[in-house]
Amino acid sequence: KAGVTQTPRYLIKTRGQQVTLSCSPISGHRSVSWYQQTPGQGLQFLFEYFSETQRNKGNFPGRFSGRQFSNSRSEMNVSTLELGDSALYLCASSLGQDTDTQYFGPGTRLTVL
Amino acid sequence: AQSVTQPDIHITVSEGASLELRCNYSYGATPYLFWYVQSPGQGLQLLLKYFSGDTLVQGIKGFEAEFKRSQSSFNLRKPSVHWSDAAEYFCAVGPPGTYKYIFGTGTRLKVLA
DSSP: OOOOEEEOSEEEEOTTOOEEEEEEOOTTOOEEEEEEEETTTEEEEEEEEETTEEEEEOSOOTTEEEEEOTTSOEEEEEOSOOGGGOEEEEEEEEOSSTTSOOEEOOOEEEEEO | OOEEEOOOSEEEEETTSOEEEOOEEEOSSOOEEEEEEEOTTOOEEEEEEEOSSOSEEEOGGGOEEEEEGGGTEEEEEESSOOGGGOEEEEEEEEOTTOOOOEEOOOEEEEEEO
């Protein structure tokens, strides 16, 4: 079974631009969560989608948004990029019960110049 | 406030030596507890998880962890470290019912041949 895939793997943007990251979950998984990983703040939960609905949200500004499609693929959008948005963005998928294991993708490395 | 503390930023051990990585958490009730490993350029891989029951949890790659409620700790152990264990290890807590995990800052493990 294929793992969680994220595209693109690397991205360079400039301040003020917007960016969309994509995550394809493991086949059959209905939950997708997004995390931001930075050297200063560590790993922080952004949001989780389940069956096309946002089920949980972390403490990030409204510039960070996401959505999930009927095939469970998810996208994350960051508008008006800031230098501090430079990070590794990880997505994780699971079947959807809180006791189900989350499987992480390799991440998208976003650099904001 | 909910938090996870991994007191050791870096740990160096010799191959074949035993290993213990410390994790302390602050949480109102007993959360779900996890240990993840991240190799360079990779996403996170789940080593083990604790939800309830037996406080000694066995995981993959020969790792185990012990939940100690009185100490709010969930330390990770391995009796004999292999060179391939060199990576960064993250402890996480999760409120039952969600994937809104809180991660520690990580412990980077170096293994000497």
